[in-house]
Amino acid sequence: MNQTFWFNLNSTNQELSQAEVEEVFRQEGFHWSRDKKGGFHLYQLDRSPTTQILNRLGGTIWVSQEIDKASNLEIIQEKVEVVSQEELKKHSFKRFALWFYDNSKYDPQASQFLSQELKPKINLSYLNFRQPRLSHKQLQFNLILVIIKHKKTFYLLKLIWYYPWESFIWKDKSKIFIQPTAGMLPHKLSRMMVNLSLPTSPSKLPSGYYLLDPFAGSGTILIEALDQGIPVVGIEKNPTAFAGLKTNLNHLADNVQTKTKYQLYQGDASRLHRIVKEKIIAVATEPYLGPAFRWRTNRYQKKYLTTSQHPDKHIDQKQITEIVNNLEKLYYLWLKHQALILKPEIKVVVIFPLLHFHERFYRIKLIDNHHLEGYTLYQGPFVIKSQRDLAVRRQILILRKK
Numbered sequence: 001m002n003q004t005f006w007f008n009l010n011s012t013n014q015e016l017s018q019a020e021v022e023e024v025f026r027q028e029g030f031h032w033s034r035d036k037k038g039g040f041h042l043y044q045l046d047r048s049p050t051t052q053i054l055n056r057l058g059g060t061i062w063v064s065q066e067i068d069k070a071s072n073l074e075i076i077q078e079k080v081e082v083v084s085q086e087e088l089k090k091h092s093f094k095r096f097a098l099w100f101y102d103n104s105k106y107d108p109q110a111s112q113f114l115s116q117e118l119k120p121k122i123n124l125s126y127l128n129f130r131q132p133r134l135s136h137k138q139l140q141f142n143l144i145l146v147i148i149k150h151k152k153t154f155y156l157l158k159l160i161w162y163y164p165w166e167s168f169i170w171k172d173k174s175k176i177f178i179q180p181t182a183g184m185l186p187h188k189l190s191r192m193m194v195n196l197s198l199p200t201s202p203s204k205l206p207s208g209y210y211l212l213d214p215f216a217g218s219g220t221i222l223i224e225a226l227d228q229g230i231p232v233v234g235i236e237k238n239p240t241a242f243a244g245l246k247t248n249l250n251h252l253a254d255n256v257q258t259k260t261k262y263q264l265y266q267g268d269a270s271r272l273h274r275i276v277k278e279k280i281i282a283v284a285t286e287p288y289l290g291p292a293f294r295w296r297t298n299r300y301q302k303k304y305l306t307t308s309q310h311p312d313k314h315i316d317q318k319q320i321t322e323i324v325n326n327l328e329k330l331y332y333l334w335l336k337h338q339a340l341i342l343k344p345e346i347k348v349v350v351i352f353p354l355l356h357f358h359e360r361f362y363r364i365k366l367i368d369n370h371h372l373e374g375y376t377l378y379q380g381p382f383v384i385k386s387q388r389d390l391a392v393r394r395q396i397l398i399l400r401k402k
Protein backbone atom coordinates (compact mmCIF):
# COMPACT_ATOMS: atom_id res chain seq x y z
CA MET A 1 0.00 0.00 0.00
CA ASN A 2 1.21 3.50 -0.76
CA GLN A 3 2.09 5.76 2.12
CA THR A 4 2.27 9.50 1.86
CA PHE A 5 5.12 11.50 3.35
CA TRP A 6 5.83 15.20 3.09
CA PHE A 7 9.49 16.08 2.97
CA ASN A 8 10.13 19.72 3.72
CA LEU A 9 13.50 20.61 2.28
CA ASN A 10 14.47 23.46 4.58
CA SER A 11 17.83 23.54 2.92
CA THR A 12 18.85 26.62 0.95
CA ASN A 13 20.11 24.16 -1.64
CA GLN A 14 16.79 22.64 -2.60
CA GLU A 15 17.88 20.87 -5.77
CA LEU A 16 20.83 19.26 -4.05
CA SER A 17 18.65 18.13 -1.13
CA GLN A 18 16.11 16.68 -3.52
CA ALA A 19 18.84 14.82 -5.44
CA GLU A 20 20.16 13.43 -2.13
CA VAL A 21 16.76 12.29 -0.83
CA GLU A 22 15.94 10.53 -4.09
CA GLU A 23 19.39 8.95 -4.36
CA VAL A 24 19.00 7.52 -0.83
CA PHE A 25 15.50 6.24 -1.74
CA ARG A 26 16.97 4.55 -4.80
CA GLN A 27 19.80 2.97 -2.83
CA GLU A 28 17.38 1.70 -0.18
CA GLY A 29 15.12 0.13 -2.80
CA PHE A 30 12.06 2.38 -2.45
CA HIS A 31 9.49 2.93 -5.15
CA TRP A 32 8.19 6.46 -5.09
CA SER A 33 6.40 9.22 -6.88
CA ARG A 34 6.80 12.90 -6.16
CA ASP A 35 4.76 16.03 -6.32
CA LYS A 36 6.19 19.42 -5.39
CA LYS A 37 4.36 22.11 -3.41
CA GLY A 38 6.58 25.09 -2.68
CA GLY A 39 9.19 23.92 -0.16
CA PHE A 40 7.26 20.69 0.41
CA HIS A 41 7.90 17.60 -1.60
CA LEU A 42 5.08 15.14 -1.39
CA TYR A 43 6.42 11.62 -1.73
CA GLN A 44 4.30 8.53 -2.10
CA LEU A 45 6.47 5.67 -0.89
CA ASP A 46 5.77 1.96 -0.95
CA ARG A 47 6.85 1.63 2.69
CA SER A 48 7.80 3.78 5.67
CA PRO A 49 11.36 5.11 5.72
CA THR A 50 12.99 3.86 8.93
CA THR A 51 14.79 6.29 11.23
CA GLN A 52 18.01 4.53 10.32
CA ILE A 53 17.49 5.41 6.66
CA LEU A 54 16.41 9.00 7.43
CA ASN A 55 19.47 9.41 9.67
CA ARG A 56 21.63 8.88 6.61
CA LEU A 57 20.48 12.22 5.18
CA GLY A 58 22.69 15.28 5.39
CA GLY A 59 20.35 17.89 3.90
CA THR A 60 18.29 20.13 6.16
CA ILE A 61 15.06 18.23 5.90
CA TRP A 62 12.09 17.38 8.03
CA VAL A 63 9.64 14.64 7.28
CA SER A 64 5.97 14.38 8.12
CA GLN A 65 3.50 11.61 7.69
CA GLU A 66 0.08 12.42 6.33
CA ILE A 67 -2.63 11.57 8.85
CA ASP A 68 -5.67 12.92 7.11
CA LYS A 69 -7.02 15.36 4.57
CA ALA A 70 -10.27 17.27 4.24
CA SER A 71 -11.83 20.02 2.22
CA ASN A 72 -12.54 22.27 5.18
CA LEU A 73 -10.87 23.27 8.38
CA GLU A 74 -13.72 22.20 10.69
CA ILE A 75 -13.17 18.56 9.75
CA ILE A 76 -9.43 18.93 10.24
CA GLN A 77 -10.12 20.48 13.64
CA GLU A 78 -11.84 17.30 14.83
CA LYS A 79 -8.90 15.25 13.62
CA VAL A 80 -6.44 17.52 15.39
CA GLU A 81 -8.37 17.02 18.62
CA VAL A 82 -8.34 13.23 18.30
CA VAL A 83 -4.71 12.98 17.25
CA SER A 84 -3.45 15.35 19.93
CA GLN A 85 -5.27 13.37 22.64
CA GLU A 86 -3.78 10.11 21.35
CA GLU A 87 -0.30 11.57 21.21
CA LEU A 88 -0.60 13.06 24.70
CA LYS A 89 -1.32 9.59 26.03
CA LYS A 90 1.72 8.14 24.27
CA HIS A 91 4.28 10.78 25.19
CA SER A 92 5.33 12.03 28.57
CA PHE A 93 5.99 15.57 27.36
CA LYS A 94 2.97 17.75 26.90
CA ARG A 95 4.10 20.28 24.41
CA PHE A 96 2.46 20.39 21.08
CA ALA A 97 2.54 22.84 18.30
CA LEU A 98 0.45 23.35 15.28
CA TRP A 99 1.91 24.91 12.24
CA PHE A 100 -0.04 26.09 9.28
CA TYR A 101 1.49 26.35 5.87
CA ASP A 102 -0.28 27.51 2.76
CA ASN A 103 2.49 28.07 0.25
CA SER A 104 3.25 31.41 1.87
CA LYS A 105 -0.06 32.95 0.90
CA TYR A 106 -1.85 34.79 3.63
CA ASP A 107 -5.28 33.40 4.40
CA PRO A 108 -6.89 35.62 7.06
CA GLN A 109 -9.88 33.33 7.55
CA ALA A 110 -7.78 30.24 8.17
CA SER A 111 -5.49 32.22 10.42
CA GLN A 112 -8.37 33.49 12.52
CA PHE A 113 -9.87 30.05 12.74
CA LEU A 114 -6.63 28.47 13.94
CA SER A 115 -5.74 31.08 16.52
CA GLN A 116 -9.19 31.85 17.90
CA GLU A 117 -11.12 28.61 17.63
CA LEU A 118 -8.78 25.67 17.33
CA LYS A 119 -6.04 26.78 19.66
CA PRO A 120 -8.15 27.41 22.81
CA LYS A 121 -9.99 24.12 22.34
CA ILE A 122 -7.08 21.78 22.12
CA ASN A 123 -4.52 23.69 24.09
CA LEU A 124 -1.82 23.59 21.45
CA SER A 125 0.68 26.30 20.99
CA TYR A 126 0.19 27.81 17.58
CA LEU A 127 3.17 28.91 15.54
CA ASN A 128 3.18 31.81 13.20
CA PHE A 129 2.19 30.36 9.88
CA ARG A 130 3.78 33.15 7.93
CA GLN A 131 7.29 32.04 8.74
CA PRO A 132 8.37 29.78 5.90
CA ARG A 133 10.13 27.21 8.02
CA LEU A 134 10.16 25.82 11.52
CA SER A 135 13.15 26.58 13.64
CA HIS A 136 15.14 23.66 14.96
CA LYS A 137 14.23 24.59 18.54
CA GLN A 138 10.55 24.34 17.69
CA LEU A 139 11.12 20.95 16.16
CA GLN A 140 13.17 19.73 19.07
CA PHE A 141 10.78 20.58 21.88
CA ASN A 142 7.41 20.10 20.29
CA LEU A 143 5.59 17.33 18.66
CA ILE A 144 4.54 19.10 15.56
CA LEU A 145 1.23 18.77 13.86
CA VAL A 146 1.17 20.58 10.58
CA ILE A 147 -1.72 21.71 8.47
CA ILE A 148 -0.94 22.34 4.86
CA LYS A 149 -3.37 23.90 2.47
CA HIS A 150 -2.97 22.90 -1.11
CA LYS A 151 -5.48 23.40 -3.93
CA LYS A 152 -8.37 23.94 -1.51
CA THR A 153 -7.58 20.76 0.42
CA PHE A 154 -6.30 20.78 3.99
CA TYR A 155 -3.79 18.10 4.95
CA LEU A 156 -3.04 17.14 8.52
CA LEU A 157 0.51 15.90 9.02
CA LYS A 158 2.53 14.65 11.94
CA LEU A 159 6.26 15.28 12.13
CA ILE A 160 8.19 11.99 12.24
CA TRP A 161 11.81 13.07 11.73
CA TYR A 162 13.88 16.20 11.52
CA TYR A 163 17.45 16.94 10.53
CA PRO A 164 19.71 16.20 13.51
CA TRP A 165 21.45 19.54 13.27
CA GLU A 166 22.92 19.49 16.79
CA SER A 167 25.06 16.46 15.99
CA PHE A 168 26.26 18.03 12.74
CA ILE A 169 27.15 21.34 14.41
CA TRP A 170 29.00 19.38 17.07
CA LYS A 171 31.00 17.58 14.39
CA ASP A 172 31.91 20.86 12.69
CA LYS A 173 33.36 22.13 15.94
CA SER A 174 34.96 19.07 17.39
CA LYS A 175 37.60 18.05 14.87
CA ILE A 176 41.08 18.14 16.37
CA PHE A 177 42.72 19.36 13.18
CA ILE A 178 41.00 21.94 11.02
CA GLN A 179 42.18 23.82 7.94
CA PRO A 180 40.72 27.30 8.11
CA THR A 181 42.56 28.59 5.03
CA ALA A 182 41.46 25.66 2.86
CA GLY A 183 37.81 26.54 3.46
CA MET A 184 35.82 24.40 5.83
CA LEU A 185 33.55 21.93 4.12
CA PRO A 186 30.58 21.49 6.45
CA HIS A 187 29.85 17.94 7.60
CA LYS A 188 26.32 18.10 6.24
CA LEU A 189 27.55 18.86 2.70
CA SER A 190 30.13 16.09 3.04
CA ARG A 191 27.39 13.71 4.12
CA MET A 192 25.31 14.65 1.09
CA MET A 193 28.29 14.13 -1.21
CA VAL A 194 28.96 10.67 0.24
CA ASN A 195 25.29 9.71 -0.19
CA LEU A 196 25.23 10.96 -3.77
CA SER A 197 28.37 9.01 -4.66
CA LEU A 198 27.33 5.54 -3.48
CA PRO A 199 25.91 2.94 -5.89
CA THR A 200 23.89 1.26 -3.15
CA SER A 201 23.02 1.38 0.52
CA PRO A 202 26.13 1.31 2.78
CA SER A 203 24.80 -1.92 4.29
CA LYS A 204 24.83 -3.60 0.86
CA LEU A 205 28.24 -2.51 -0.40
CA PRO A 206 30.42 -5.41 -1.59
CA SER A 207 33.23 -6.17 0.86
CA GLY A 208 36.77 -5.07 -0.02
CA TYR A 209 35.66 -1.83 -1.72
CA TYR A 210 36.45 1.71 -0.58
CA LEU A 211 35.24 5.27 -1.02
CA LEU A 212 38.06 7.53 -2.23
CA ASP A 213 38.78 11.18 -1.39
CA PRO A 214 41.94 12.16 -3.34
CA PHE A 215 42.10 15.66 -1.77
CA ALA A 216 41.28 14.59 1.75
CA GLY A 217 42.37 17.73 3.69
CA SER A 218 41.21 17.36 7.29
CA GLY A 219 39.05 14.38 6.31
CA THR A 220 35.48 15.68 6.62
CA ILE A 221 34.22 13.58 3.71
CA LEU A 222 36.06 10.49 4.95
CA ILE A 223 34.60 10.95 8.44
CA GLU A 224 31.08 11.12 7.02
CA ALA A 225 31.67 7.92 5.06
CA LEU A 226 33.20 6.10 8.05
CA ASP A 227 30.23 7.23 10.12
CA GLN A 228 28.05 5.17 7.79
CA GLY A 229 30.39 2.17 7.98
CA ILE A 230 31.96 2.72 4.56
CA PRO A 231 35.71 1.88 4.26
CA VAL A 232 37.71 4.83 2.91
CA VAL A 233 40.95 5.77 1.16
CA GLY A 234 42.30 9.31 1.45
CA ILE A 235 45.15 11.08 -0.34
CA GLU A 236 46.62 14.36 0.85
CA LYS A 237 49.69 16.11 -0.52
CA ASN A 238 50.48 18.70 2.10
CA PRO A 239 52.52 17.22 5.01
CA THR A 240 50.85 19.35 7.71
CA ALA A 241 47.38 18.56 6.41
CA PHE A 242 48.32 14.89 6.10
CA ALA A 243 49.45 14.72 9.74
CA GLY A 244 46.21 16.44 10.78
CA LEU A 245 44.16 14.06 8.67
CA LYS A 246 45.78 11.08 10.38
CA THR A 247 45.13 12.63 13.80
CA ASN A 248 41.45 13.20 12.99
CA LEU A 249 40.81 9.69 11.71
CA ASN A 250 42.77 7.98 14.46
CA HIS A 251 40.86 10.01 17.03
CA LEU A 252 37.57 8.95 15.44
CA ALA A 253 38.63 5.29 15.41
CA ASP A 254 39.69 5.45 19.09
CA ASN A 255 36.64 7.29 20.34
CA VAL A 256 33.82 5.93 18.26
CA GLN A 257 35.58 2.57 18.15
CA THR A 258 34.71 2.02 14.56
CA LYS A 259 36.26 -1.04 12.99
CA THR A 260 35.66 0.31 9.51
CA LYS A 261 38.92 0.32 7.57
CA TYR A 262 40.67 3.45 6.41
CA GLN A 263 43.84 3.83 4.39
CA LEU A 264 45.67 7.15 4.06
CA TYR A 265 48.41 8.08 1.59
CA GLN A 266 50.53 11.18 1.51
CA GLY A 267 50.85 11.94 -2.19
CA ASP A 268 49.72 13.81 -5.28
CA ALA A 269 46.16 13.24 -6.49
CA SER A 270 47.23 13.92 -10.07
CA ARG A 271 49.32 10.74 -9.89
CA LEU A 272 46.91 8.65 -7.89
CA HIS A 273 47.00 5.71 -10.32
CA ARG A 274 50.47 5.00 -8.90
CA ILE A 275 49.35 5.38 -5.29
CA VAL A 276 45.98 3.76 -4.71
CA LYS A 277 45.96 -0.03 -4.49
CA GLU A 278 42.45 -0.49 -3.12
CA LYS A 279 39.35 -1.22 -5.17
CA ILE A 280 37.21 1.92 -5.37
CA ILE A 281 33.41 1.92 -5.30
CA ALA A 282 32.78 5.70 -5.10
CA VAL A 283 34.64 9.01 -5.14
CA ALA A 284 33.67 12.14 -3.22
CA THR A 285 36.07 15.05 -2.96
CA GLU A 286 36.64 18.76 -2.58
CA PRO A 287 39.87 19.39 -4.48
CA TYR A 288 42.16 22.33 -4.03
CA LEU A 289 40.00 25.32 -5.00
CA GLY A 290 42.79 27.88 -5.42
CA PRO A 291 44.30 30.35 -2.94
CA ALA A 292 42.18 31.70 -0.10
CA PHE A 293 40.91 35.07 -1.33
CA ARG A 294 40.08 38.09 0.80
CA TRP A 295 38.15 41.20 -0.20
CA ARG A 296 39.58 44.40 1.24
CA THR A 297 38.47 48.01 1.00
CA ASN A 298 40.87 50.87 0.33
CA ARG A 299 40.54 54.38 1.80
CA TYR A 300 38.37 55.46 -1.18
CA GLN A 301 35.95 52.65 -0.27
CA LYS A 302 36.90 50.69 -3.39
CA LYS A 303 37.04 46.94 -2.96
CA TYR A 304 40.01 44.90 -4.05
CA LEU A 305 40.91 41.24 -3.87
CA THR A 306 43.99 39.75 -2.21
CA THR A 307 45.06 36.29 -1.13
CA SER A 308 45.75 35.33 2.47
CA GLN A 309 49.36 34.48 1.53
CA HIS A 310 49.91 37.95 -0.02
CA PRO A 311 47.48 40.28 1.74
CA ASP A 312 49.02 43.39 0.15
CA LYS A 313 49.03 42.25 -3.47
CA HIS A 314 45.99 43.17 -5.57
CA ILE A 315 44.67 40.39 -7.76
CA ASP A 316 43.75 41.37 -11.30
CA GLN A 317 41.78 39.70 -14.05
CA LYS A 318 44.87 38.21 -15.65
CA GLN A 319 45.86 36.49 -12.42
CA ILE A 320 42.38 35.11 -11.94
CA THR A 321 42.53 33.57 -15.42
CA GLU A 322 45.92 32.11 -14.59
CA ILE A 323 44.62 30.61 -11.33
CA VAL A 324 41.66 29.04 -13.16
CA ASN A 325 43.96 27.62 -15.86
CA ASN A 326 46.21 26.04 -13.22
CA LEU A 327 43.25 24.52 -11.42
CA GLU A 328 42.02 23.10 -14.71
CA LYS A 329 45.36 21.46 -15.32
CA LEU A 330 45.31 19.85 -11.86
CA TYR A 331 41.73 18.60 -12.26
CA TYR A 332 42.41 17.34 -15.77
CA LEU A 333 45.41 15.23 -14.65
CA TRP A 334 43.66 13.95 -11.56
CA LEU A 335 40.53 12.89 -13.48
CA LYS A 336 42.52 11.37 -16.34
CA HIS A 337 44.67 9.22 -14.05
CA GLN A 338 41.79 8.39 -11.78
CA ALA A 339 39.92 7.00 -14.81
CA LEU A 340 42.66 4.35 -15.06
CA ILE A 341 41.71 2.84 -11.69
CA LEU A 342 37.91 3.19 -11.78
CA LYS A 343 35.41 0.67 -13.10
CA PRO A 344 32.69 1.97 -15.45
CA GLU A 345 29.68 3.68 -13.85
CA ILE A 346 31.51 4.64 -10.65
CA LYS A 347 30.31 8.09 -9.58
CA VAL A 348 32.64 10.96 -8.75
CA VAL A 349 31.01 13.67 -6.65
CA VAL A 350 33.25 16.71 -6.85
CA ILE A 351 33.21 20.34 -5.80
CA PHE A 352 34.51 22.72 -8.43
CA PRO A 353 35.07 26.41 -7.74
CA LEU A 354 33.16 29.17 -9.42
CA LEU A 355 35.35 32.25 -9.12
CA HIS A 356 33.45 35.48 -8.83
CA PHE A 357 35.46 38.56 -9.68
CA HIS A 358 34.14 42.00 -10.69
CA GLU A 359 30.69 40.76 -11.62
CA ARG A 360 32.11 37.96 -13.76
CA PHE A 361 32.10 34.24 -13.11
CA TYR A 362 35.15 32.23 -14.10
CA ARG A 363 34.19 28.64 -14.66
CA ILE A 364 36.18 25.47 -14.89
CA LYS A 365 36.01 24.97 -18.65
CA LEU A 366 36.57 21.22 -18.38
CA ILE A 367 32.83 20.95 -17.81
CA ASP A 368 31.65 23.38 -20.49
CA ASN A 369 33.98 21.94 -23.12
CA HIS A 370 33.24 18.35 -22.09
CA HIS A 371 36.94 17.73 -21.64
CA LEU A 372 36.18 15.23 -18.93
CA GLU A 373 38.33 12.48 -20.28
CA GLY A 374 36.68 9.17 -19.45
CA TYR A 375 33.62 10.64 -17.67
CA THR A 376 30.18 11.97 -18.45
CA LEU A 377 28.37 14.63 -16.45
CA TYR A 378 25.70 12.66 -14.62
CA GLN A 379 24.00 15.35 -12.46
CA GLY A 380 24.53 18.99 -11.59
CA PRO A 381 26.14 21.42 -11.34
CA PHE A 382 24.41 22.35 -8.11
CA VAL A 383 25.68 25.77 -7.10
CA ILE A 384 25.91 25.97 -3.31
CA LYS A 385 24.30 29.14 -1.97
CA SER A 386 26.86 31.39 -0.35
CA GLN A 387 27.41 34.98 0.71
CA ARG A 388 27.06 37.39 -2.18
CA ASP A 389 30.58 38.78 -2.11
CA LEU A 390 32.41 35.50 -1.68
CA ALA A 391 35.17 35.24 -4.29
CA VAL A 392 35.04 31.45 -4.51
CA ARG A 393 31.68 29.75 -4.68
CA ARG A 394 31.28 26.03 -4.64
CA GLN A 395 29.39 23.95 -7.14
CA ILE A 396 28.80 20.22 -6.82
CA LEU A 397 28.96 18.01 -9.90
CA ILE A 398 28.34 14.32 -10.21
CA LEU A 399 30.46 12.68 -12.89
CA ARG A 400 30.23 9.08 -13.97
CA LYS A 401 33.06 6.95 -15.28
CA LYS A 402 32.32 5.89 -18.89
Ligand SMILES: C[S@@+](CC[C@H](N)C(=O)[O-])C[C@H]1O[C@@H](n2cnc3c(N)ncnc32)[C@H](O)[C@@H]1O
Nearest residue numbers: 182215217218219220237238268269286287288
Ligand atom coordinates in the same frame (compact mmCIF):
# COMPACT_ATOMS: atom_id res chain seq x y z
C1 LIG B 1 39.75 22.18 -0.20
S1 LIG B 1 40.87 21.21 0.68
C2 LIG B 1 39.93 19.82 1.15
C3 LIG B 1 39.24 20.06 2.44
C4 LIG B 1 38.56 18.84 2.96
N1 LIG B 1 37.32 18.58 2.25
C5 LIG B 1 38.32 18.98 4.44
O1 LIG B 1 37.25 18.68 4.88
O2 LIG B 1 39.21 19.38 5.16
C6 LIG B 1 41.91 20.60 -0.57
C7 LIG B 1 43.08 19.79 -0.06
O3 LIG B 1 43.78 19.26 -1.18
C8 LIG B 1 45.17 19.27 -0.88
N2 LIG B 1 45.88 19.21 -2.17
C9 LIG B 1 46.20 20.23 -3.00
N3 LIG B 1 46.79 19.76 -4.11
C10 LIG B 1 46.82 18.41 -3.99
C11 LIG B 1 47.26 17.36 -4.81
N4 LIG B 1 47.82 17.60 -6.00
N5 LIG B 1 47.13 16.11 -4.39
C12 LIG B 1 46.56 15.83 -3.18
N6 LIG B 1 46.11 16.78 -2.35
C13 LIG B 1 46.24 18.05 -2.75
C14 LIG B 1 45.37 20.54 -0.09
O4 LIG B 1 46.52 20.43 0.72
C15 LIG B 1 44.08 20.60 0.73
O5 LIG B 1 44.27 19.98 1.97
